Amino acid sequence: MPTAKSKTKAKKEETFTLTxxxxxxxxxxxxxEGNIRKITIKDKTGKTIFIVPLTLGVVGAVLAPxxxxxxxxxxxxxxxxxxxERE
Structure with missing residues (x-):
């Protein structure tokens, strides 16, 4: 009986510090850029302020708010x- 193999993709993360x-x-x-899965914004102490999950179907009108x-x-x-977090 064949077993199902799980496909795992390595997540690529980059961090930018700015004002x-x-x-x-x-x-x-x-x-x-289009290849972003999630954007996390943190303050200078490292506390998470805002998380924006992005999917392929998100368009400008949805992103306005x-x-x-x-x-x-x-x-x-x-x-x-x-x-x-990139794909």
């Missing part, structure tokens, strides 16, 4: 890090 005013621009750049939220966060924080 609040560059946050929205960087998130938009990452979304436009998310980007507005990220813009509000950017106005409040001085330094943050973005962790990007």
């Amino acid at each position: 609040g005013d560059g946050l929205l621009k960087k998130v938009k750049e990452l979304i436009n 998310v980007l507005a939220g990220i813009g509000a966060i950017a106005a409040l924080i001085t330094e943050c890090s973005i962790t990007v």
